[in-house]
Amino acid sequence: xxxxxxxxxxxxxxxxxxxxxxxxxxxxxxxxxxxxxxxxxxxxxxxxxxxxxxxxxxxxxxxxxxxxxxxxxxxxxxxxxxxxxxxxxxxxxxxxxxxxxxxxxxxxxxxxxxxxxxxxxxxxxxxxxxxxxxxxxxxxxxxxxxxxxxxxxxxxxxxxxxxxxxxxxxxxxxxxxxxxxxxxxxxxxxxxxxxxxxxxxxxxxxxxxxxxxxxxxxxxxxxxxxxxxxxxxxxxxxxxxxxxxxxxxxxxxxxxxxxxxxxxxxxxxxxxxxxxxxxxxxxxxxxxxxxxxxxxxxxxxxxxxxxxxxxxxxxxxxxxxxxxxxxxxxxxxxxxxxxxxxxxxxxxxxxxxxxxxxxxxxxxxxxxxxxxxxxxxxxxxxxxxxx
Amino acid sequence: xxxxxxxxxxxxxxxxxxxxxxxxxxxxxxxxxxxxxxxxxxxxxxxxxxxxxxxxxxxxxxxxxxxxxxxxxxxxxxxxxxxxxxxxxxxxxxxxxxxxxxxxxxxxxxxxxxxxxxxxxxxxxxxxxxxxxxxxxxxxxxxxxxxxxxxxxxxxxxxxx
Numbered sequence: 107x108x109x110x111x112x113x114x115x116x117x118x119x120x121x122x123x124x125x126x127x128x129x130x131x132x133x134x135x136x137x138x139x140x141x142x143x144x145x146x147x148x149x150x151x152x153x154x155x156x157x158x159x160x161x162x163x164x165x166x167x168x169x170x171x172x173x174x175x176x177x178x179x180x181x182x183x184x185x186x187x188x189x190x191x192x193x194x195x196x197x198x199x200x201x202x203x204x205x206x207x208x209x210x211x212x213x214x215x216x217x218x219x220x221x222x223x224x225x226x227x228x229x230x231x232x233x234x235x236x237x238x239x240x241x242x243x244x245x246x247x248x249x250x251x252x253x254x255x256x257x258x259x260x261x262x263x264x265x266x267x268x269x270x271x272x273x274x275x276x277x278x279x280x281x282x283x284x285x286x287x288x289x290x291x292x293x294x295x296x297x298x299x300x301x302x303x304x305x306x307x308x309x310x311x312x313x314x315x316x317x318x319x320x321x322x323x324x325x326x327x328x329x330x331x332x333x334x335x336x337x338x339x340x341x342x343x344x345x346x347x348x349x350x351x352x353x354x355x356x357x358x359x360x361x362x363x364x365x366x367x368x369x370x371x372x373x374x375x376x377x378x379x380x381x382x383x384x385x386x387x388x389x390x391x392x393x394x395x396x397x398x399x400x401x402x403x404x405x406x407x408x409x410x411x412x413x414x415x416x417x418x419x420x421x422x423x424x425x426x427x428x429x430x431x432x433x434x435x436x437x438x439x440x441x442x443x444x445x446x447x448x449x450x451x452x453x454x455x456x457x458x459x460x461x462x463x464x465x466x467x468x469x470x471x472x473x474x475x476x477x478x479x480x481x482x483x484x485x486x487x488x489x490x491x492x493x
Numbered sequence: 494x495x496x497x498x499x500x501x502x503x504x505x506x507x508x509x510x511x512x513x514x515x516x517x518x519x520x521x522x523x524x525x526x527x528x529x530x531x532x533x534x535x536x537x538x539x540x541x542x543x544x545x546x547x548x549x550x551x552x553x554x555x556x557x558x559x560x561x562x563x564x565x566x567x568x569x570x571x572x573x574x575x576x577x578x579x580x581x582x583x584x585x586x587x588x589x590x591x592x593x594x595x596x597x598x599x600x601x602x603x604x605x606x607x608x609x610x611x612x613x614x615x616x617x618x619x620x621x622x623x624x625x626x627x628x629x630x631x632x633x634x635x636x637x638x639x640x641x642x643x644x645x646x647x648x649x650x651x652x653x654x
Binding site: 180234238241242245247248253256257259260469 | 499501502503504507509519521523525527529531533539540542544
């Protein structure tokens with residue numbers, strides 16, 4: 107069993123992450139910033155205890171492709187069409203405001219055109235997982251704004267897929283590239299369509315087959331895509347979307363353990379790979395972090411006014427969408443140069459923590475903003491005094 | 494009362510309805526397995542919420558259908574339409590100290606009331622179909638099956654002994 111020792115870095119990193127995950131659940135704060143900070147501390151910018159190697163990068167890649175597989179499983183384009191008006195309004199405001207502010211800020215602060223584009227995309231896309239958790243944990247699901255927030259996350263996921271496609275095209279001939287993608291998509295959809303009964307019969311089994319099948323399907327799709335020169339990221343999303351036409355809940359259930367474990371490895375080794383020394387300007391990063399919080403306020407308030415005629419609704423949308431997370435990190439890991447990756451990492455840490463606190467105290471925030479110069483204090487306290 | 498159900502991607506399923514008086518009740522079955530219930534009084538802006546585990550939610554459901562009589566004693570009535578509308582009730586009771594030490598046979602439960610003890614729970618262990626020689630201890634939770642008036646007899650004849 108000496109092979110296990112070859113992965114001792116992963117074991118150390120995961121043990122630290124487990125302790126931090128417990129802490130983050132106890133404090134009800136998102137765990138992603140903890141994983142990244144743990145990676146930075148353990149990695150080459152910190153104590154240098156853990157370094158990435160072939161084994162860890164394989165596991166980290168698994169985490170990323172399972173995350174993308176879940177994005178595909180959750181894609182429900184038909185449902186978007188049902189609520190198209192509200193989804194489009196909020197989605198387009200969010201896209202334009204944040205992409206524009208993110209891109210201009212990064213470009214003017216000295217990043218190259220491509221780097222600024224990647225930062226803008228990471229700057230734009232809020233964390234779906236954090237938004238959903240925040241709505242559930244803070245008991246906000248009944249708010250009228252929460253539906254808008256949920257659909258906004260679905261819209262952002264779609265944009266991210268397009269961004270991934272554009273970035274992965276690189277210098278290839280676009281027509282040839284798009285052709286290959288469409289052929290790949292077609293094959294997956296035909297397999298899902300004609301193999302539906304076979305898939306369902308496998309998923310219904312009680313033995314190890316459903317889990318084994320899910321794992322192999324995701325891995326084989328990524329492998330084939332790489333072999334054929336099509337981006338594996340897109341094909342894994344496409345696999346999820348194609349498979350979602352059969353029994354998405356069963357696939358989610360079977361793929362969840364892989365995602366849960368490997369994604370933590372992905373986050374912590376992303377942190378480990380970060381170099382904080384290479385031409386990083388703290389001033390630049392700080393400006394981007396502040397703008398990242400501010401630009402979601404602008405887009406949130408504009409959306410609130412457009413959908414409900416209320417800036418206060420916008421505050422509610424804002425607090426739940428401040429946190430950037432898994433997708434920003436994915437973009438940084440896939441396409442970011444070291445300074446870009448470090449910038450995005452700090453932005454994710456700052457926005458996810460600020461977002462989590464803002465969402466917890468959104469009622470007070472709203473009151474503070476609308477109440478103007480009235481006496482301070484939480485609302486519950488004030489009513490009790492009135493009795 | 495119009496019930497609206499909605500699938501929210503990534504969150505779960507939402508059910509919402511407005512009562513005749515204009516209050517709103519919303520229920521969310523989240524993917525994390527918990528159930529959240531929100532109530533919004535007519536004219537109010539902020540709802541109040543309660544988060545429940547599936548077990549708690551089922552208990553609440555029992556209360557709402559009128560099945561639970563006392564906090565630690567629950568009953569469920571089942572109607573079998575195939576058996577000429579047979580309505581059978583299962584009820585739980587806690588054994589009082591007065592009948593501790595007696596057996597099912599001593600108490601003549603079936604002869605006196607027509608009910609049957611189908612299970613006993615003692616210290617978190619369940620005994621299914623206890624034999625007539627089973628000795629009760631104070632604090633045992635028993636599950637009794639019978640028709641409603643038979644169960645009333647059980648309450649008046651056996652539980653007070």
